[in-house]
Amino acid sequence: MIRSNLIIILIFLTSIAFSQNTLQKENYKADIIIYGGTSSAIISGIKAASLGRSVIIISPDTHLGGMTTNGLGFTDSGHKEYIGGLAKEFYHRVYQYYSEETTWNWVSRNKFKNKGQDAPSIDGKTQTMWTFEPHVAEQIFDDWLKEYSIQILKNEWLDRERPLDKEARQIIAFYTLSGKRIEGKIFIDASYEGDLMALTGVSYHVGRESNSVYNETYNGIQKGVFQHDHNFKDLKINAYWEHNSKKSGLLPKISEDTPGKNGDGDHRVEAYCYRLCLTQVRDNLIPITKPDGYNPKNYELLGRIYEAGWDQTFVKFDAIPNGKTDVNNHGPFSHDNIGMNYEYPEASYKKRKEIEKEHQAYQQGLLYFIKTDPRVPDSTRLAMAKWGYAKDEFKDNNGFPHQLYIREARRMIGSYVMTEHDVMGKKKIKDPIGMGSYSLDSHNVQRYVTFFHHVENEGDIGVNPPHPYSISMRSIIPKENECTNLIVPVCLSSSHIAYGSIRMEPVFMLLGESASQLADLALKNKTTVQKVNYNALKGALLEANQILTYQK
Template identity: 55%
Template sequence: MQKIKIGLKLMFVLAFLQVEAQHSTTKVDVVVYGGTPAAITAALQVKQAGKSVLLLSPDQHLGGLSSGGLGYTDTGNKAVIGGLAKKFYQDVYNHYSRESSWNWQSRASFGNRGQGTVAMDSAHRTMWIFEPHVAEDIFDSWVRDHQIDVVRGAYLDRQESAIVKEGTTIKTIKTVDGKIYEAKIFIDATYEGDLMALAKVSYTIGREANHTYEEQWNGVQTGVFQHRHHFIAQISPYKREGDPSSGLVYGVSAQDPGQYGEADQKLQAYCFRMCLTNDARNRKPFAKPIAYDPQYYVLLQRLFRAGWDEAFQKFDLVPNHKTDANNHGPFSTDFIGMNYNYPEASYAERKSIIEAHRRYQQGLYYFMANDPSVPTAIRTKMAEWGLAKDEFEDNDNWPWQLYIREARRMLGHYVTTEHNILGKRKVEDPIGMGSYTLDSHNTQRYVTKEGFVQNEGDIGVHVPAPYAISYGSIIPRSDECSNLLVPVCLSSSHIAFGSIRMEPVFMVLGQSAGAAAVLALDNDGGVQHVDYGMLKKQLLESGQVLEKK
């Protein structure tokens, strides 16, 4: 009996300690929420300044899209990528300068292909094209070498009670495992903006009307075709071609697309950026996915029949016989119209949306490699490709990160618009620069008045010169939150975000957010009160580029 009592007491003590551990509070100067490249540069900047920082990553693998398949970097003008972002690409260069890094092909056989310029720039010792695992290894080395504390798999509890605010100041946040984190400054560096939303900072989702900011390329863009990502051939959207009574094929909306230039809450399409290989030694053939339905790909079948032959246009090569394969054409890896609920969805609902995207894309590859309706030449070539066995090894060789091209966008102290991007409006407080095209992927697939299928939302407008991004675009309005920085879901219009939303720019803005956090800590803690002169000095000293010389 005595042993039973002692055993029960021990059980109660252990249970109490477990509850206490779940509700213990970790205190640091800065909490960075996210596992993206921006989160890592923000945390590193804070750490290098001698402040305590904690990286709360909902992801098990650090690096977001950069380690999740996007290895053919979208850069624009590389001269405006500085600081830690440039260091990342220098670390990539150093990796591929070693012969041991070329395990599936020789360095000489790769050549020096790049996007807009050479891939391996010996003059600046940068390389812009890389395999996913290389990016992850670099980010892991950064946090390890600088002894940055990282909690992986740390999902923010998104219930209202999970955040404590005093006035406009966030005091603590809680993760779904019950752990509490206290900081003086918080940085939301996620693709979704969950912490920003929990803090009740104003934000928007979807496209503004053109008249909202007097823009040209925002809102519904019916009749605008700039990237060849639309249907040039007249393709029937109906199950029985030309017969509206037979119903629409999968993926075509019956809704009117809306009037040109008007607002909606639709999102540009998501996809996985795929690391494929045609090296038989490292290739895993495309498997037939669960719940595979070839009817999902009827439009592609009709496209092939109409003579479309650009299926492999965006199989961009990265080292070791691998690709960063992206969407291209009117019907490709973008799962158009299937992501609208993602930003506000629960974690379970997001998981379902992500899995639907995975099944669609797996099915697409399987269809192209195996379906007899696909032209023989395309089937034969597609069968030469497969998943790279040495990438994403704990996820059946499939990327961990869905390409969240756009989710929430903050309505902050300063809203960046296309006027900034196109050089028509300057800012007085730059914290980094962008230069990429005004870019949006398709948002919806609908039936035209003539009875054919068409896509809408694809935009690609040339940017004449690099542009500065305002500090005001990463801080909330002062009456909403005084100790939060948002370098990814920043304050911009939909179409301006289409240029900003490149991983090098996110890294730049993450580092700038980290620098601003340090200055706020050294003053009154308010991010809106950071002295810009001091911030500019710090950014220039850390290698950031704030103006094009």
């Protein structure tokens, strides 16, 4: 009996020890907690570690790097000379990688066109390179993170239904769906969606503001404004299955809603797509095949566009190394899945996954339609038949990218809102933490029926700023009365149209670095992120080779 009781006690004590050990494993704590798997999250983590801070990256993604590692290899850089700090270091590491002849394993370096956005891809003077293969970018990030032994929890999703642990205006901890408790002193939401920001209770906006909100010109509905080639121009394509017959129903991918009044705000979000990495190298090619559920009727509008004489199918098949391409949207009906993403920013994880799958099926079906449908010009069908997904990219997803291009989701309404006046140089930023220079760029937001029953797209804007512009420190921090230890470098405080310029991967990287520098100073001085001395931050950023102001 005594022996039996001793055994029971021993088992009980062992179970307590096991439970305490398990509980300890489910609690994670660091000075700086970064939520997201984007390029901004990675650079933010590297910066925090380099400053001697304990840091944990909580990533919903299994593959890190966001769009930088998911097909956007033809970098939207703007003025490259205004990209400094660790962002520039990333492109230097790309340059170093491709300096080795052995890395050109499918197509030799001397056959590479060396074309980037408005400038050569390979810049020997600065030793940077601006086009690259997705798996190369991912490997560079992974290796860089290992240099600092940064703790990363992958495939960990913020529990959006469970309240944060919070004291007054300060986050103490959040929880993941797997039950982990993540405690920190400063939190950085570097996700594309801004889920942590939203759960914190910080003010934010989804959709387009009206022009009257910030006295802008290019925000809100922009019907009849054509600044790119992503509209129907002179093509008069009837919107109905039977000519001018509303009873016959609209063709797929056309909205039944009225487009609204120009300049008014709305709930709509600019179109998303996957940036496909395709190749013509036979030994590295996965053929384009008929996807599950394919229905050629879903592409009836594209068939009519081809029959009307349009054919610029391959204009945005931008070359990246080793015979591959970064495929982007181009034309009136292309890779952008217009109008199919409005729910995404606020949607549940389940609904987001459904939207992602629908986008994937749409683009896979698009390629198959172009390759096989008799309404497509023979030359285009034959050309498309030579393309396929790259075998050595996204190997665990059959050559298809993991990350949908979330061009825009939530946008914080913070201590300062960046607007087109800042981008266009009409206002001077007093507390710059980095530079932007890309055009005011919004992809189409809706596809609608005109008064004459024709199809048209709306929302595509492309206006170049006169010169690079500064981004405010206050645009990445919430209002002080809402949260005092959160920094948001991706879903930052910006109007829709200003965000169209800011939302570039190099800018997200440099803002991620500035976010961690800001966090470090807040911790060092035991103050809120809002009360960090800007001059101290400025000095630290300049010392790190960040570029903060435009030089004529």
